Amino acid sequence: MTNNRIRCLIIFIVTGLLIFLIVGTIIYLVRRSEHRVVHPDACPRPKQYQTNYDYDYTKNSKEFRNTDSSVDYFQLSLSWSPTFCGGKQNSHNLFQCQHVFGFVVHGLWPSKTKTGRGQSNNIHPRNCRNEPPIPADVIKKYFCLMPSEKLMQDEWEKHGTCYWQKPEDYFEKINYLYSKINIPNNINDILNNGTLGYKSIKQSFIDINPQLKWEEINVMMRKNKLHEVAFCYDLNFNHIKCI
Template sequence: MTNNRLRCLIISISIGLIVLFIVGAIIYLARQSERKTIDYDACPRPTQFATDYDFDYTKKNNEYRNTNSSIDYFRLSLSWSPTFCKAQANAKNLFQCQHSFGFIVHGLWPSTFKKGSSLHSHNSHPRNCRDEKPMPIEIIRKYFCMMPSENLMQGEWEKHGTCYWGKPEEYFEQIKSLHSKINMPNDIHEILNGESSSKRASIRQSFLKLNPELKSEHIDINIGNKGKTLKEIGFCYDRSFNHIACNQNM
């Protein structure tokens, strides 16, 4: 009888320890997941963030305000960082260009369809709907991996985010949600430096292979320099943030 009781006690203690281990592991993994979501510790950040990143469209050449256009779709634009940096005279002073970023988020843009047969320009889209104060540096730090520039983040929030979202956190969370669902190819450098007769087609295929939910028309690729230089890649969404064809909206 004593041996049975001892055996039961040992089994109970063992089960208790296993349960505690499992619960502890779940809590640890949950906290790790939350930490990664909030901090993005895998990417570089400046040792000192800028403090003068406010945006005022009235002081920018070629900027305008448009609060009258409808919002028919959204465009997530990803910039190819090497091309951007190559074109900047002050690239060595830009944090983005001091590190090996590939695609970065340029912005998420509320946009309007073409109306009838009228010409459709960039001025047709909603823009600079509200003048906002500089967002807290905590928001800059939280999403810096996606958009490694304080000025870029503040500018995109004011130029585009204010036309649909109430707070910068809502804007950048929507960007993060869409961006996180796109698997990025690792062979873009190889394609651009290779002998492919159509770099646009090769880049498109790389994205399609890694993202089976995408269709060819969901991806808009902006290439310049006679098809040699990748500038940006756009993904288009309806008002429920489901993929739609980009070409019909250009």
């Protein structure tokens, strides 16, 4: 009788532990997939934020306005900071290039599907509204995504105004999408290996992002230097094939 009670107690304890482990694992996976906010201390910060970051597309001869185009899909583009800082004239004066950053968000772009080869990028919506400078609290909240006040303002006016009404909504969507992507920690190793290329970079993302398919990622390299990695979304912000 005593042996049976001990046996039943052991079975009860083991079963309880298994249930605890299973429930704990489920909770962990659910929380991991939930929206994660970029921590305000997750990156270097300037001692004083810039105040002269307003943007006017008419002052750039290469810019254009297109308010008549439809939005067919979205593209989230991540810039590889070491390449950006190594190739831009006077980039050492930029806060981003004075500190160690890996991938930073270049922008989230409402885009139109091209219907023919060689079609101009001017078909995409762009510079839909002239907006005042982004509020300082928004700059500070999302600075770790785009460590440049000017870049944030540029991207908001060039692209964000063509779909969103407020900069807070634009950057919150960027933050949400970015938080869903696991960033590989072996990019430098791949780039330092001359026998590896863009396929290895793309595979490194797929290895740790099972929700992504090969054709849903674009890797842009020039002369074996990584420039950007982009992800494409439909109008419901589900991953789709990059066009």
